[in-house]
Amino acid sequence: MPGRxxxxxxxxxxxxxxxxxxxxxxxxSARQRFRSPEIVATTWLLLDRDLNVFSSAVxxxxxxxxxxxxxxxxxxxxxxxxxYRGIKQQQGRIRPYIAHPGLEPxxxxxxxxxxxxxxxxxxxxxxxxxxxxxxxxxxRLHHVGRQGGANRVLCGVHYPSDVEAGQRLGAxxxxxxxxxxxxxAFRQDPALRAELELLRAVPAKALPPMLR
Numbered sequence: 001m002p003g004r005x006x007x008x009x010x011x012x013x014x015x016x017x018x019x020x021x022x023x024x025x026x027x028x029s030a031r032q033r034f035r036s037p038e039i040v041a042t043t044w045l046l047l048d049r050d051l052n053v054f055s056s057a058v059x060x061x062x063x064x065x066x067x068x069x070x071x072x073x074x075x076x077x078x079x080x081x082x083x084y085r086g087i088k089q090q091q092g093r094i095r096p097y098i099a100h101p102g103l104e105p106x107x108x109x110x111x112x113x114x115x116x117x118x119x120x121x122x123x124x125x126x127x128x129x130x131x132x133x134x135x136x137x138x139x140r141l142h143h144v145g146r147q148g149g150a151n152r153v154l155c156g157v158h159y160p161s162d163v164e165a166g167q168r169l170g171a172x173x174x175x176x177x178x179x180x181x182x183x184x185a186f187r188q189d190p191a192l193r194a195e196l197e198l199l200r201a202v203p204a205k206a207l208p209p210m211l212r
Contacts, residue, residue, distance in 0.1 A: 120166025
């Protein structure tokens with residue numbers, strides 16, 4: 001599997017330090033007014049960093065139908081997860097609901113740092129890797145990839161800059177993986193190719209509506 005992704009932004013330079021956040025965060029009451037029951041329900045559907053959250057994008061239950069794909073992505077994402085956790089520990093940015101006591105999160109509170117958003121890293125990386133394998137579903141996969149990070153801002157568990165940084169890190173990590181010889185070998189594996197053919201067999205008209 002590829003080595004540990006470098007801690008860079010999309011420009012190739014070092015990851016920027018986390019902003020202080022307090023002056024960049026709107027009043028908590030204004031943030032919470034944008035929440036609807038539907039939005040909150042959607043954020044809970046995307047709570048777990050599990051390949052199945054992308055099932056609606058391809059019209060198949062991914063975890064059950066694609067064991068080779070699931071195992072491969074899990075292995076490729078392991079160093080990515082390790083890299084962003086190291087950045088979180090280094091930055092030590094407190095969560096917005098701690099810095100702003102009036103902000104009531106609509107997702108579970110976490111005891112890890114806020115910057116960067118691990119969900120944004122995972123969702124963006126996974127979306128890019130899946131899109132490389134299934135380019136005909138790229139737009140739908142990217143939609144899920146964006147939602148996995150953006151909804152966490154609205155729910156008050158991340159600052160916007162946390163998610164922006166996570167998206168950049170995730171995109172860069174995916175580019176490094178896709179360029180690796182390990183990924184090229186993975187793409188050529190007969191078992192994976194068979195799983196991808198099953199996913200491509202789902203007609204576009206049979207795909208479910210995407211979550212909003």
